[in-house]
Amino acid sequence: MGGDTKESCPRYPDAYNELVNDPVEVIGGGLAGCECAYQLAERGVPVRLWEMRPRRTTPAHKTGDLAELVCSNSLRSDDPHHAAGLLKREMEALGSLIIAAARASAVPAGSALAVDRHRFASRITETLTSHPLIQIERREKTELPTGDAVIATGPLTSPDMSRALTELLGSEHLYFYDSIAPIVDSESLDESKLFAASRYDKGEGDDYLNAPFDREQYLAFHRAIVEAEVSPLHDFEQTLFFEGCLPIEELARRGVDTLRFGPMKPVGLRTPDGSRPHAVVQFRREDLARSQYNLVGFQSRMKWGEQKRVFRMIPGLENARFTRLGQVHRNTFLNSPIHLNRFYRLKTRPRIRIAGQITGVEGYLESAATGLAAGLYLSLERAGVSASALPVATALGALARHLTESNPARFQPANINYGLFPELGPELGPELDPEFKRRSKRHQRRQALAERARDALLAWCRDHRVEVVQPQPAKDGKVLTCAS
Template identity: 55%
Template sequence: MCDTVTVVGAGLAGCEAAWQLAARGIKVRLHEMRPEKRSPAHHTDDFAELVCSNSLRSDELTNAVGLLKEELRRLGSLILACADANRVEAGGALAVDRAAFAQAVTERIKSHPAIEVVHGEVTDIPAGRVVIASGPLTSDALFAAIRQKVGGELLHFYDAAAPIVTAESIDMDAAYAASRYGKGTADYINCPLSKEEYDTFWHALTTAEEAPVHGFEDTKVFEGCMPVEVNARRGYDTLRFGILKPVGLPDPKTGKDPYAVLQLRRDNAAGSLYNLVGCQTHLKWGEQKRVFSLIPALRRAEFVRYGVMHRNTFLDSPRLLDETYALQSDPRIRFAGQMTGVEGYVESAASGFVAGAATAMELLGERMPALGRDTAIGALALYISDHTVVKFQPMNINFGILEPLGYKVKGKREKNAKISARALEKIDILKREI
């Protein structure tokens, strides 16, 4: 009988790692500190809680994250199976009912006979084989133990979550349902602003009072989770070319694109909650209500959750980890999730898949096959372990880190489609070996 593997953390990466181990006949002891202790970002005791957005982003194969999702589906990912079973309409994106999704993952994990769930905080690195997927909000005691183990400074960045409002409180007389360029079904509620309304909103946003965050500096904010107020301070039109971009969203009342548009995305299957897309923030709660209520469609909005700012930490992975997320100085230890510097829900699940599958195969006397830079899951693992990366920062999956085709293809979409086809052909071969 193989040794029991300890997995620390029941987030997306930890649950995926535990599932891949158990699916290969390895016993797992999964530690989760909730409900005994919660991080500042968590609101429930369910596993795989989505603390920021409920979107897993694009589901199209011409988008790198769409490719990564399809690879994980074909490889038997728990996270993707639960996400697909609890999706809500979001045009070309895969968005989920966050409560139902987390409940599904929790139920699958707890009902697996090879997985033992242990509640309570882990304060030191466990003995034996271990996958540490404690997340970017790792508790202070475990953080100190990891820091001592790796023998170097952990890096820091800060993450922000967007507010959520009730659907019934949105003024639909001042909003309209549509998806950009008419792509897919009209799953987003669009809140248009005139030039005067945008001017008022922008000035209020850039001068609003922020909640105190110890050690926060604008330069430490990862671009993918830039607080909206920090982004707005970069220039008057920054939001209009970013999250409030109106192009391709004509107002049916005028037939023209408005000056700016805030999009709201469904946050649950019932359609009773919507989140403010791209509006991650760490403004004081009262300020959030005041500023976002200046948007006409949200003038009477009921906020069920305000945006929050919290510390995220990640390893200098190129100096520490290999392409299977194993600690080079002590390969019995693997890391997974955002702590490794992968950024995003799907990327976290992908790292958990590799860490779990590689550990299981080693215990079974086998070797994890090289995933390669020509697959999304492999390219991500190779990027975080690339020692030539000097100034390491968290990374979303993107076609730029995948192996080029080696020949020219006319058109970006066509090129990306061919890269995806090549990757999936390889995944279909690899899945027989993993």
């Protein structure tokens, strides 16, 4: 074995033989793989962690560090009632390495948890390198292991590993690019400017909301798109622009009417007064609760500030809150609803688990969260515990629900957000004071969902005898923890 040699292992004397003979193979030392390896090792399960960098790199990574952040340095909101803040609390309660390292290397960023990326990655690299139950192999893994394994090779999985997965799962179930349209919070829409209708009256009448444009509005919108600043293109992304998946700014540059014959075509749609608009933006609902809508066909590479500015020109979106903005980049991810179960196991090869962005979650935080869950389940299995899946009322469970219960024909990567959670039932929700409900329904709903999640996680941990770790207080002193 070409990895670091562990000569003694006083903390885990019984596990040392396993380290040599029967380690879990974790492939990929990114956010998910590092969290997964740490969870396993801290729970007494030996791990061989494979990371191909720095010998072989990806088009986005720059260093040989484990858990390198390839782009932004933010792990999103740290507000405990925000879905991303709640997910952090749950991960902390389960002893997350990624969140502990993020807190230890945090830089001021308002209500977000942002990090000094070098300190963050160094801390994780040191922790895992010095762990007595983790052996690190700095090599590319090109074949699927036969024993217990977690594949966490990320959106830029090496070509050989992509091939191995394709051979196992079929190429139609592994996507190689990702074009993401923005998502908007429905409560921030001005519905008086929108009308509900499906094109040619197909489907349910209220599956779509439509924003109609007159000619002047359309021309101003077109001009704003053409003039907006776009993110610089990585070399490897050039090849990704094929006709079925063009960013709207690329379409807009082809001619003033190209959008009107593409994602903004008005055909098959009439406003309630019977007229045909000059152009239309369609919003497709993202979830059963209609808490979010997707801007259909609006994948974009405009800078995020520009997207907010330009998309707020759409009638009805003047005060829009975006829960996701448009993106186009390479992304390798499975059609997880077909292939994974709630324990992150491949249905056809149950000893192989998949974690990280390659499952179809989106983002550093969510990727680490799936690594945590996969490692936790596998450690319970190795301890002989028959585990039930984390409750869907928790953020960790809601992510797994998205991966396993979404419609496979329309499966798209998602960040954690409350649209993925089951709605509050009357028996679960708090008594809503009508006045407070009028003024701050959204805040109160989020608080109730977060508290329900905390209770569900604590009960699950009690049932499975999983220790709950006391997290560090959040910067703003807000107190929702999973350890109370």
